[in-house]
Amino acid sequence: MDYKIKSRIWIENKDNVLLGEGRVTLLKAIEETGSLSKAAKSLNLSYKKAWHLMDSVNKSAKKPVTINSIGGKGGGGTTLTDYGKSLITAFDTINKNCWEFLDHQLKQFKDL
Amino acid sequence: MDYKIKSRIWIENKDNVLLGEGRVTLLKAIEETGSLSKAAKSLNLSYKKAWHLMDSVNKSAKKPVTINSIGGKGGGGTTLTDYGKSLITAFDTINKNCWEFLDHQLKQFKDL
DNA sequence: TTGTGTTATATCCCAAAAGATATAACGCAA
DNA sequence: TTGCGTTATATCTTTTGGGATATAACACAA
Numbered sequence: 001m002d003y004k005i006k007s008r009i010w011i012e013n014k015d016n017v018l019l020g021e022g023r024v025t026l027l028k029a030i031e032e033t034g035s036l037s038k039a040a041k042s043l044n045l046s047y048k049k050a051w052h053l054m055d056s057v058n059k060s061a062k063k064p065v066t067i068n069s070i071g072g073k074g075g076g077g078t079t080l081t082d083y084g085k086s087l088i089t090a091f092d093t094i095n096k097n098c099w100e101f102l103d104h105q106l107k108q109f110k111d112l
Numbered sequence: 113m114d115y116k117i118k119s120r121i122w123i124e125n126k127d128n129v130l131l132g133e134g135r136v137t138l139l140k141a142i143e144e145t146g147s148l149s150k151a152a153k154s155l156n157l158s159y160k161k162a163w164h165l166m167d168s169v170n171k172s173a174k175k176p177v178t179i180n181s182i183g184g185k186g187g188g189g190t191t192l193t194d195y196g197k198s199l200i201t202a203f204d205t206i207n208k209n210c211w212e213f214l215d216h217q218l219k220q221f222k223d224l
Numbered sequence: 225t226t227g228t229g230t231t232a233t234a235t236c237c238c239a240a241a242a243g244a245t246a247t248a249a250c251g252c253a254a
Numbered sequence: 255t256t257g258c259g260t261t262a263t264a265t266c267t268t269t270t271g272g273g274a275t276a277t278a279a280c281a282c283a284a
Contacts, residue, residue: 009119009214018115037230046273068231071281075229086224094217101213102121105206112198149260158243180261183251187259
């Protein structure tokens with residue numbers, strides 16, 4: 001018996017996607033690097049894609065998730081708001097709980 | 113508070129996908145129509161795509177999921193094995209349980 | 225004033241996914 | 255023997271998503 005069960009969860013706000021796995025890992029990388037471009041590099045994804053993701057996140061969130069600054073010392077940067085950080089932890093717990101729940105449910109495939 | 117949580121689950125067997133939502137709805141349509149081509153039409157998807165899906169399902173399953181016949185009265189057809197039917201119900205219950213579980217978990221987003 | 229490293233955005237190009245089309249094999253019925 | 259409606263494939267075309275590239279705006283530091 002070696003069937004595996006996998007899942008993807010995401011949060012929507014009036015049919016715009018707010019959070020998914022990719023967006024959350026991007027948020028974490030931003031938190032670590034303090035910059036969208038550095039976060040993109042560290043995750044091996046194009047700046048364009050990262051920017052579009054964050055644009056979508058910020059548009060569908062009810063409060064600002066990041067603070068973006070252009071120019072200045074270091075050229076600018078992107079940091080998370082407290083709201084953004086709380087989104088990460090909320091998503092992570094739900095996701096982890098979901099995995100555990102599904103692993104438990106998988107027993108229904110035991111005899112198949 | 114109108115965030116919605118959505119999910120997709122699927123079952124894999126040694127990194128081949130066995131079942132997902134699309135595959136299960138296809139199996140159901142086959143059960144109803146008795147034919148892969150009719151099932152594809154009823155779901156508005158090309159025969160090619162439907163055939164590839166079923167090919168992948170049967171290759172990654174441990175027992176046959178469908179019985180396919182070519183030629184004969186009506187030209188042939190595809191019917192589900194008992195194993196195939198049990199896969200559907202197992203997947204559906206897990207999926208439904210997952211939705212309920214996640215709706216419950218969504219409360220973690222209540223104050224955000 | 226110039227250089228630097230960001231954010232922000234548009235445009236072009238390619239590859240991969242999906243769709244459309246064509247064709248063979250098959251077995252029953254007429 | 256012919257026609258029919260399937261399953262089973264191959265091939266060609268179209269569409270779409272993503273990557274690469276280019277450029278502007280910005281604000282601080284030197």
